Amino acid sequence: MADKAAPDSARRSERSRRAILDAALELIGELGYPRLTIEAIASRAGVGKQTIYRWWPSKAAVLLDAFTAGGQAPEGAGAALPDTGDLEADLKLVLRAAVDEMNAPAYDLPARALTAEGLVNPELGAHFVDRVLEPSLRLLAERLRAAQDAGQVARDVDPRVAVELVCGPLTHRWLLRTLPLTHEYADAVVETALRGILKR
């Protein structure tokens, strides 16, 4: 009996955990951070509030787990970026994928609501940056460092600055909605950043 009960219970727990994380992502997009509550997450997930409090201390903790566990931040998933030896092609591939993600409501709504709250709530902002954003930036910096070791990137370029040079403009368009965020834009950013603004 115990042999059968334990896996069932683990399966139910995992199902509840998944339902809670999905509910948190849906609701942050619908309500925004200030109006999101543990009660609302519990109700949407079909669990009791105590189930949530058993695993997470706060709504912020639920949301950050939802983001990192939910495949909502695939670039940060720990896998290395493509390295075909062609830096321009590899960066375009990664940044076009980032554009697709930013334009997808399932990512845009929760990520935008969390980012907006993080701007004015420094503690949440720092957790979001550490857990969601920095892992992606570090993977890109590693790819650029590899290109530098291979002699493709200028010696005096700081890989971290180079990463922000390509990610900053995309994030700017995504968050501020200044102009359309397209594959063409991602390509133009990569080309201009790689070759520089000045006439050679």
Next chain:
Amino acid sequence: MADKAAPDSARRSERSRRAILDAALELIGELGYPRLTIEAIASRAGVGKQTIYRWWPSKAAVLLDAFTAGGQAPEGAGAALPDTGDLEADLKLVLRAAVDEMNAPAYDLPARALTAEGLVNPELGAHFVDRVLEPSLRLLAERLRAAQDAGQVARDVDPRVAVELVCGPLTHRWLLRTLPLTHEYADAVVETALRGILKR
């Protein structure tokens, strides 16, 4: 009598208007956009609510006027950017000034609160971008176009993309607080953007 009353009245109006705009900027930084009210602005400015409603239809309208009229967005003030013929020096001057502004609480608090609200409130976001952000971006694009006409900037570079290449990274650090936003960083962004990431 009328000759004396009119200027007095105009002076009082201007004093009230200035007090309302100052109060709006202070309070958005203290309370954030959702908790800011016309009542609170009136109380802080020492005027009646009706005085505010006579001039502005909403708190968003007050805030946007506060930002554009208050010298909080000096780059957008319509003046052309410096053009000494040295694009790198001119860009560094402008971006170091932008860094100083972003790090100054009098700009940071209201601009951050308005930006955060604009992320999740598309109508306010669009007004903020049109009134506060785009004028600065256009001035920078004009400066880059002049450098392109002078043969300094590569023919195939889109001046708008080039502008976002230097502004995007600064905005990224300012809003997301990933790493310190310093003059050294502004210089590194300008140098890397102008000369490019790739080895020449």
